[in-house]
Amino acid sequence: MILQHIADGILSGAIIALGAIGLSFSMKILRFANFSHSELLTWGAYFALIFASFTAAFGPGLGNPVGPFSFGWKFLAALVFTAIATSALALVLHELVFDRLRRTANHMTMVFASFGVALLLRHLVLLLFGGDPIYYSNALQFAVLLPGGVRVMPDQVFLLGVTIVVVVSLHLFLTRSRTGISMRAVSENPDLARVSGVNVASIVRWVWIIGASGAAVAGLMYGMTVQLRPELGFSLILPLFAAAILGGAGSLYGAVIGGLVVGLSENLSVMIIPTTYKPAVPFLLILAILYFRPQGLFGERQ
Amino acid sequence: MIGVLSYLIFFMILALVFGIAVLGLNLQWGYTGLFNAGVAGFLAIGGYAMAILTGPSREAVFGGFELPFLVGLIGAMGAAGLGGIIIGLVTLRLRGEYLAVATFGIAVTIQLVCLNWEYLTGGTLGLIGIPNPTHELASAPLAQNAIFLAMVVALTALVYWGLQRIVNAPWGRVLKAIREDEIAAESLGKNPALIRLTSFVLGCMLMGLGGALYVAFIGFVSPFDFLPIITFQIWTMLIVGGSANNRGAILGAIVVWAVWTGSGYIISQIVPPEFQAQSGAMQAVLIGLILVLSLLFRPRGLIGEKLHVSRHAKL
Amino acid sequence: MTPLLVAKDIVAGYQPDLPILHGVSMEVTKGEVVTIIGPNGAGKSTLAKAIAGLVHVTSGDVWVDGTIATNVAAHQMAGAGVGFVPQTANVFTTLTIEENLVVGGAALAKPAANRQIERVFGLYPILADRRGDKAGVLSGGQRQILAIGRALLTEPKLLLLDEPTAGLSPKAAAEMFATIREIATDGSGVLMVEQNAKAALRMSDRGYVLAEGENRIDGPSSSLLDNKEIGAIFLGARPDDLLPVNQRNDP
Numbered sequence: 001m002i003l004q005h006i007a008d009g010i011l012s013g014a015i016i017a018l019g020a021i022g023l024s025f026s027m028k029i030l031r032f033a034n035f036s037h038s039e040l041l042t043w044g045a046y047f048a049l050i051f052a053s054f055t056a057a058f059g060p061g062l063g064n065p066v067g068p069f070s071f072g073w074k075f076l077a078a079l080v081f082t083a084i085a086t087s088a089l090a091l092v093l094h095e096l097v098f099d100r101l102r103r104t105a106n107h108m109t110m111v112f113a114s115f116g117v118a119l120l121l122r123h124l125v126l127l128l129f130g131g132d133p134i135y136y137s138n139a140l141q142f143a144v145l146l147p148g149g150v151r152v153m154p155d156q157v158f159l160l161g162v163t164i165v166v167v168v169s170l171h172l173f174l175t176r177s178r179t180g181i182s183m184r185a186v187s188e189n190p191d192l193a194r195v196s197g198v199n200v201a202s203i204v205r206w207v208w209i210i211g212a213s214g215a216a217v218a219g220l221m222y223g224m225t226v227q228l229r230p231e232l233g234f235s236l237i238l239p240l241f242a243a244a245i246l247g248g249a250g251s252l253y254g255a256v257i258g259g260l261v262v263g264l265s266e267n268l269s270v271m272i273i274p275t276t277y278k279p280a281v282p283f284l285l286i287l288a289i290l291y292f293r294p295q296g297l298f299g300e301r302q
Numbered sequence: 303m304i305g306v307l308s309y310l311i312f313f314m315i316l317a318l319v320f321g322i323a324v325l326g327l328n329l330q331w332g333y334t335g336l337f338n339a340g341v342a343g344f345l346a347i348g349g350y351a352m353a354i355l356t357g358p359s360r361e362a363v364f365g366g367f368e369l370p371f372l373v374g375l376i377g378a379m380g381a382a383g384l385g386g387i388i389i390g391l392v393t394l395r396l397r398g399e400y401l402a403v404a405t406f407g408i409a410v411t412i413q414l415v416c417l418n419w420e421y422l423t424g425g426t427l428g429l430i431g432i433p434n435p436t437h438e439l440a441s442a443p444l445a446q447n448a449i450f451l452a453m454v455v456a457l458t459a460l461v462y463w464g465l466q467r468i469v470n471a472p473w474g475r476v477l478k479a480i481r482e483d484e485i486a487a488e489s490l491g492k493n494p495a496l497i498r499l500t501s502f503v504l505g506c507m508l509m510g511l512g513g514a515l516y517v518a519f520i521g522f523v524s525p526f527d528f529l530p531i532i533t534f535q536i537w538t539m540l541i542v543g544g545s546a547n548n549r550g551a552i553l554g555a556i557v558v559w560a561v562w563t564g565s566g567y568i569i570s571q572i573v574p575p576e577f578q579a580q581s582g583a584m585q586a587v588l589i590g591l592i593l594v595l596s597l598l599f600r601p602r603g604l605i606g607e608k609l610h611v612s613r614h615a616k617l
Numbered sequence: 618m619t620p621l622l623v624a625k626d627i628v629a630g631y632q633p634d635l636p637i638l639h640g641v642s643m644e645v646t647k648g649e650v651v652t653i654i655g656p657n658g659a660g661k662s663t664l665a666k667a668i669a670g671l672v673h674v675t676s677g678d679v680w681v682d683g684t685i686a687t688n689v690a691a692h693q694m695a696g697a698g699v700g701f702v703p704q705t706a707n708v709f710t711t712l713t714i715e716e717n718l719v720v721g722g723a724a725l726a727k728p729a730a731n732r733q734i735e736r737v738f739g740l741y742p743i744l745a746d747r748r749g750d751k752a753g754v755l756s757g758g759q760r761q762i763l764a765i766g767r768a769l770l771t772e773p774k775l776l777l778l779d780e781p782t783a784g785l786s787p788k789a790a791a792e793m794f795a796t797i798r799e800i801a802t803d804g805s806g807v808l809m810v811e812q813n814a815k816a817a818l819r820m821s822d823r824g825y826v827l828a829e830g831e832n833r834i835d836g837p838s839s840s841l842l843d844n845k846e847i848g849a850i851f852l853g854a855r856p857d858d859l860l861p862v863n864q865r866n867d868p
Contacts, residue, residue, distance in 0.1 A: 029381055035339075035406075108337060109597055111399050112541065115339070117591030119534050121618035131579045172510035178719055178727065184722040185709045192706060195669050196767060199726030235532075238410060241403045276418040285405030289398055290404065298352030 003148040005267045011156045011225065013263020019236060020243035020255040021170065022211020027189045028250025029207050030102075032110040036093070036216060036242050038233035039121035040086055044216030045124055045223035045232055047082040052136060068144070068154035070137045070224070079162075082220055083213040091205060093117060099204075118234075126280035127228040135159060151217040154264040159221045167256055168243035168298070170210070174252060179206055188249045233280070242282035246289050248296025257297065261285070304444065314556075315565060316614050318454045319515045321555035324539045325406050325461055325548060326508025332546035333469055334501040335481035337395070340409035341509055341536045344382045346416055346528035347449055348510030349517040351381035352487040353429040356518070363429070365542055371435040375514050381423070382510020386503040389396045408592035409533060428524025450519060457515070458552065460510060465548050466506075477501055478546075531586060535562065538593040544603025562589065619646040619683045620861035621806040622668065622775050626677035629667040629757045637663045639830040645775065645806040650797060652816040652838065657849045661810040662704060664827070668808070669701035670694040682774055684700060696724035700768030704779040704810075707764035710753030712765055714744050717752050721767035730770070730772045737766040758789035766795065776800060778809040781817070814851075820841050826850055 023037045055074060066072045098118060143151040174180040183191040186203045194200055224231055234289050243262045247254020262282050269281045287294065307356070323345060330336040338344075354365030356374035369377070393404040416423045436446040436453075469475050480494045517523045535558065543554020565588050569581040596603065622645040630636040637660045645651045666672040668679055670691035671759065679687045681699060689802070692778065709717050718737060723729030738745035741762050747755075752763055761781060763790045768776060782790035790813065799822055801807045811817035818824050819837040826834040826841065828850050842846060 003530030019592065027399075033403060035402075037839065097598065100598060103575050105597070105601060108335075108398055111337065111402055112537065113594055113597050115534060115537065116590045116597070118590075119531070120587050120594070123583040123590065126583040127587065178723065178730075181712065181716045181719050182723050184712060184716075188709050188711050189706055191671055191691070192703060192709065193720060193723075194691035195695055195701040195703070196720045197692050197722070197771060198720060199690075199692045199723075238403075238407050240565070245400070245403070274418070277414055280407075280414055282409045283404075283411055286403060286407055287392060291401055294396075294400070 002268070002271070003150045005271065006264065007152055008144070009177035009264035010260060011152070011160060011263070011269035012267065013260035014160050015218045015221050015225075015259075016236065016239045016243050016262050017256045017259025018163055018166060018214045018221070019240045020247070020259050021167075021252060023240050024247060024249050024251065024258075025187075025207050026211055027244060029183070030098070030110075030204060032098075032107045034098075035111065035114040035237065036118035036121060037114075038237045039118050040090060040212050040215035040233070041126075041219035041236060042125055042127060042230065042233035043089055044082050044086045044219030045087040045228050046219075047216065048078045048131075048220045048223065049134065049136065050085075050227060051081045064257070065137075067271040068141070068153065069158055070141045070155050080218060082216040086216035087209040087212040092207040094154075094208050095114075099154045099240060104209045122230055122234055129228075129230070131230055133229045134223075135227055136224055153225065156225055159225065159274060162217065162221070166214065167252070170214075170252055173210075179203070183207065184261065213241075238250070238279065238286070239263075240283040242285045242289075244266045245286055245296055248298040251296070251298035254296055254298035270281065308444050308447065311354060311444070311451050313559070315447065315451050315454050315519055317556045317559040318451075318458045318552070319512050319519065320536060320559060321392075321552045322454075322461055323509045323512035323536050324408060324543070324551040324555045325458075325465055326512070326537055327540050328505075328507040328545065328548060328551040329465060329469075329508070330502055330505035331540065332551070333463075333474065333477045333481065334498060336498060336502055336505075337398060338405045338505065339402040339533060339598075340389075340405035340407075340412070342528045342530055343405075343409035343535040344385060344506045344509035345414035345513035345516070345532060346412050346525075347382045347385045348378035348513030349523045349528065350416065350423055350429070350513075351510065352514035352517045353380040353432050353523045356401070357429050363420070363424055367504040371433070371518065374518065375511060378510045380510075380513030382513070383507040384502050385504030389500070389506075390499045390502045394495070394502060407531075411530065413525055413530075416528070423525070426525060428522055428527075430522040432521050432523065434518055434521055454515060457511070459526070461511075462548055462552065469548070473497075479584075481558045486502050489613070531589075532557055534589060534593070538589055538596075541593060542596050542603055544605040547603070550603050550605040555606070558589070558592070561592065620646045620680075620681055621649075621679040622808065624664070624668060624677070625680075627667055627674055627679070628665065628676045629672050629674045631638070631663075631672065633673075633675065638667065640677065641827060641830065641832055642677075643808075643832070643835070644823050645808050647774075647806050648801055649802055649823065650801045650809065650821040651819040652805045652817045652824045652846075653808065653810045653827060654812075654824060655833070659827040660830040661827055662779050663830075665779050665808065665810050666700065666703075668694075669699060669777055671701075676777075694722065695771060695773075697854065698771060698774040699777065700763075700771060700773035700775070701777040702764045702768050702779060702781065703863050706823050708752040708755070708760045708767070710750060710751065713749055714750040714752055717767050718744075718761055718770055724771055726766035733770045733772070737769055740769070757784045758786070758793070761785065761789075761793060762796070762839075765800075769800070771859075773805060776805050776807045778807065780810055780812055782811065782813050787814060790816065797859055814847075815842065 001012060019038065020039050026034045026037060036141055043226055086170055097113050101113055102294050114157055141153055141155060143153055145151055174184060182193065182198045183203050183206060186198060186200055190200055219232065243258035244255055247258030262285060265285060266281045323341065327338060327341060330338050352374045355369045356371060357379045358364065389408050393401055396404055416427060436449040440446050440447055473480050476497055480497060539554040539558040540551055542558050544550030562585060565585050573581040619715050625642050625711065628636050628640055629638045641660065641664055653664065655661050663672055667674050670689050674688050678685060681697060686694065686697065709720060718734045722733055725733065743759060744763055744766055752760065755763060778797065782793050785793060797807055797809065797837050799854040820842055824835065824838050824841045825832060827848055833850050834844060834846060
C-alpha cells in the first residue's frame with residue numbers, strides 16, 4: 001500500500017515539479033508571485049487538445065497507440081505544439097499586462113494583476129471548452145504490475161521519462177548556454193547583469209518561455225494521466241507554490257525536489273487524514289517551510 | 303415601479319453587505335499593506351457562525367442554538383476575529399506575496415472544512431432556515447427588505463464612521479507609517495507586529511460581519527456561497543473604488559456589484575439557458591478584465607488615497 | 618582631440634522628484650585616469666551609475682566618443698564600450714569565475730567573447746587558475762580583479778570604477794591602482810570614484826571634487842593634492858565659505 005502511494009506521489013510530483021520550475025523562476029527573476037502561472041498548465045493541456053482535434057484527420061487524438069502507451073508519435077508533435085502555443089500566450093500576457101505594470105507599479109500590483117489574469121484565463125477555458133471533463137484518448141490502458149504490488153500506467157512511466165529529459169535539458173541550458181548563464185546572472189543581480197551587457201528584457205522573455213513550456217508539458221501530462229477540466233490549474237496553485245517555496249525561489253533542483261516532496265506528502269497523507277482534506281496538505285507544507293526556513297531548501301537568504 | 307424599487311433594495315442590500323467586507327479589506331490592504339487573499343474564508347467563518355448561532359437545531363449537526371440575531375452578528379465577528387488572530391499569528395510575519403499565498407491557502411482550507419466537516423457545517427448541503435430578523439417586524443417582503451436595507455445602511459455607516467475615526471487617529475497614522483517603512487516605525491517605539499495583527503483582526507471581523515449579514519439575508523449557507531471568486535470580487539471592488547479610501551471602498555462595492563449583476567442580466571438575456579455555465583464564465587471574465595484594466599489604466603481607483611504619494615504607491 | 622567622455626550638466630537621482638546630482642559636468646580623455654572624490658552623499662556613485670545607464674538622467678547630456686549616450690540602456694552602454702564596476706556586489710557569487718566572464722561577454726558575438734575570456738585569463742592568471750570556482754569563495758581583492766576582468770571583456774574605451782579599493786588591504790589597494798594604471802596605459806580612459814582620496818589622486822592624472830551633487834573643484838591631481846580647500850569641502854563647507862569674507866554673496 002505504502003509503495004503504491006510512493007509511486008503515485010512520484011508521478012504527481014513530477015507534474016508539480018515541471019509546473020513549479022517556471023513559478024520558482026518567476027518569483028526570483030520577475031520578482032512577483034504569479035498566481036496565473038497555474039492557468040498556463042490548464043492552457044497547455046487544452047492547446048494539446050486543440051492540436052489533437054485539428055490533426056484528427058491524420059489518425060486518433062495523439063496518434064495511433066505505440067506499444068503499451070495510449071498515444072503514438074504524434075504525441076511528441078503535440079508536446080512541441082503546446083509548448084510553443086503556451087509560450088506565445090505567456091509572452092502576450094507579459095507584453096500586455098505584466099511588463100507594463102512592472103514599469104509603473106510596485107510588485108504587489110503585479111500580484112493583483114496575476115489574480116485578475118488567472119480569473120480571466122480560467123473562465124475563458126470554461127467559456128470555450130465547457131466545464132465537463134475531457135480525455136485525450138478513450139483507449140483503454142492496462143496498468144503494469146511492478147514488484148511490491150505497485151501498479152502504474154505505462155503512460156505515467158513514459159511521462160516520468162519526459163520530466164527527466166526536460167529537467168536535464170534545463171540543467172544543460174542553465175550551465176552551458178550563454179543565455180542560461182546570463183539568466184542565472186540576472187537572477188542573482190539584475191543591475192550587475194545589465195552593466196555586463198546582458199539584455200535583461202530578453203532574459204525575462206526567456207524566463208516566460210521556459211516557465212510556460214514547463215507548464216504546458218505539466219498540463220499535458222496532467223491531462224493524460226488524470227483529465228482535462230477548466231479547474232486543472234486552479235487546483236494546482238497551492239501545490240505549485242508549495243514546491244517553489246520549498247525548493248527556494250530561482251532554484252531548478254529546488255523546484256524539482258519541492259515538487260516530489262509535495263507529490264509524496266499529498267499521496268502519503270491519505271494514510272493519516274481523510275482523502276477529502278488532501279488539498280490542504282500543500283498549504284500546511286507552505287506554512288511549515290515559511291516558518292522554519294523561509295528561503296527554502298536551496299534558496300539564498302535575501 | 304414597485305418591481306424596480308424592490309430590485310433596487312435587494313441590490314443595495316447585497317452591495318453594502320459586500321461593501322462592509324471591502325471596508326475590512328481596505329483596513330488590511332489599503333491602510334496596513336497586508337495582502338489578504340483569503341477573504342472568502344473569513345466571509346465563510348462569519349456566515350457559518352451566524353447559521354450555527356441563530357439557526358434552528360437539527361439532528362446530527364452541531365449548533366442550531368436559535369440565539370437572537372444580534373448575538374449572531376457579534377458571534378460571527380468574534381469567530382472571524384478569532385480566526386484572524388490564529389491565522390495572523392502564524393502568517394503575519396510573512397511579507398507581501400508570501401502572505402498572499404498563505405492566506406490563499408487558508409481560504410482553500412476553510413472551504414474544505416465547510417465541504418467536509420458535516421457535523422459542523424452540514425457539508426455540501428449547507429445549513430438552511432436561518433432566520434431573517436425582519437420577518438418578525440413586517441409581513442410584506444418589500445417592507446422586510448426595506449427594513450433589512452435600513453439596518454445594513456446603518457451598519458455600513460457605523461463601520462465607516464468607526465474606520466474613519468481609527469484611520470484619522472494617531473493609531474491610523476502609525477498604520478500607514480508601518481505600511482510605508484516598518485523599520486522606521488519600529489524605531490519610533492511602535493510595535494509593528496501587534497499593530498499589524500490588530501488591523502488584520504479588525505479587518506477579518508468586518509468580513510465576518512459581511513458574511514453573517516449575507517447569510518441572514520438569504521436564509522441559508524452552503525460552501526458554494528463562499529467560492530474563491532468572492533475573494534476576487536471583493537478585491538476588484540477595492541481596486542476599482544480606490545485603495546486606502548473608505549468612501550472608495552463602498553463606491554467600488556456598489557459599482558462592481560452593479561457591473562456583476564447587470565452583466566449577468568444582459569448575458570442571461572442573450573445566452574440560451576443550456577449554456578448556463580458559460581454565462582457565469584463570461585461574468586467572471588468581465589471581472590478579471592475590470593481588475594486588470596483598472597490596474598493598468600486607473601491604478602488609484604475611482605477615488606484613491608488622498609495625495610501624499612509614497613514609495614508604496616509608485617505611479 | 619574629442620574627449621572620450623563628456624558629461625554635461627547632469628541632473629539625476631533615483632526618484633524623479635529627488636535629484637541627487639544638480640548639474641555635474643566632467644570629461645575624460647583617452648589614456649587618462651580621472652578620480653572623483655568628495656564627502657559621503659556627494660553623488661559620486663550616482664554620477665558613475667548615471668553615465669553607465671543605471672540611473673535615469675533627468676536633464677543634461679552624456680557623450681561617449683563623440684556620440685550622445687544620455688539614458689542609453691545599461692546593456693547597450695556595455696556593448697558600446699563603457700565598462701562599469703560597481704562598488705558592492707560586483708561579481709556574481711553563485712556563478713563560477715569563468716561564468717562571470719561569460720556574462721561579461723554577453724554583448725559580444727560568441728567567438729569574440731571566447732577569445733576575450735582567454736585574453737582576460739592571460740591578463741590575470743589568478744582567475745585562470747580558479748576558473749571553475751564559484752566567485753563567492755574569492756577574497757575581496759580577488760573579487761575586485763574578477764570584476765575588473767569582467768568589465769575588460771568588451772575591451773571598453775571607458776572604464777567606470779566605483780571605489781575599486783574599498784575594503785582592500787593597503788597592499789592589495791596598491792596593486793589595484795597599478796592594474797588601473799596599466800589599463801589606462803593600454804589606451805582606455807578610466808573614471809574612478811574613490812574614498813581613498815589621497816592615494817587615488819597620487820596615481821591619477823586629474824581629479825574632480827564633488828559635494829552635495831555639484832562640481833566644486835577640479836584640476837590636475839598634483840594641484841588638488843596641495844589644495845587646502847578640499848579638506849574644508851570634506852568637512853561640509855559651502856562654496857561661499859571658501860571665499861574671502863568680503864566676496865561672499867550673502868551674509
